[in-house]
Amino acid sequence: MDAVQAVAEPRRREILRLVWDTELSAGEIADRFDVTFGAVSQHLKVLRDTGLVTLRQDGKKRFYRADREGMGPLADYLRAMWATKLDTLAELAEAAERADGAEGNAS
Template identity: 40%
Template sequence: MRRDVFQAIADPTRREIINLLAQNELNLNAVADNFEISRPAVSKHIKILTECGLIVIKQQGRERYCRAELKKLKEVAEWTNLYREFWNEKLDALGSFLEDEQTK
């Protein structure tokens, strides 16, 4: 299944994992310790985040460490900016309309 960054951030647990790893690089057990779900469930979330390029895992000895790769979130920021600009224009137009109505 092809996954994208939007699918990855749609889940609140995955967003929290990204927030956690944005602060520190952690091993898989340390990530799982922050959640009240099973380790296999956390592993599944990490797998999805890795497939989307939001997390990079590197092996150090016997441990696997996760690190957030936040550059991929730029795609989300660009997409939301399109709608921010759209709504800013609409709200500015509404503000102008209301000001015109008040002066009449």
Template identity: 40%
Template sequence: MARAPTTADAFNAVAEPRRRDILNYLALAERSVSEIVDALEMEQPSVSKHLRVLKDVGLVDARREGRQMLYRVNALAIRPLWEWTTTFERLWRHQLVKVKENAEKKTNL
């Protein structure tokens, strides 16, 4: 078996930095493909291919307006990632407390 396809789920789709760039940009507003191309300075076919992956996993929705395709984020599809990460929140808070304690110990020497 090889690595899971990028379209397997949101976790895989989001592993690619350029796709996160696109999502970040779309978080501001609905945008056409060419707006994304201009804003992120990517090749048009590359943007279309990334959008295809994002759409396949439900991270974006699209609608046609004339010759343009307007894409927008489907934020609800990002929520499962957020939910997974929050299961570790208690742990990193605990780590931060310990880091702070160590810093204070050093200061009191």
């Protein structure tokens, strides 16, 4: 599997987003999903095997971080995709606030 195929899976993209700017343990990552630890572990293995995350072991704990340099142009694509989603979310929130304000003024 190549890196593009790896990020085609939504949970793997979410894992990458979680470890984009910070290092998290496998348990911390798994706690954010509604699937088993084993399922998250498999996703982490795919991400590691495709060079999208780095692994640091400290005793029995495993810590993951996105390997943005190793991703090459894929890093720019993911960053742009997440920024677009955040912009859309912000626009929807502002529209909802405006609609609530308009309803409040009408009463």
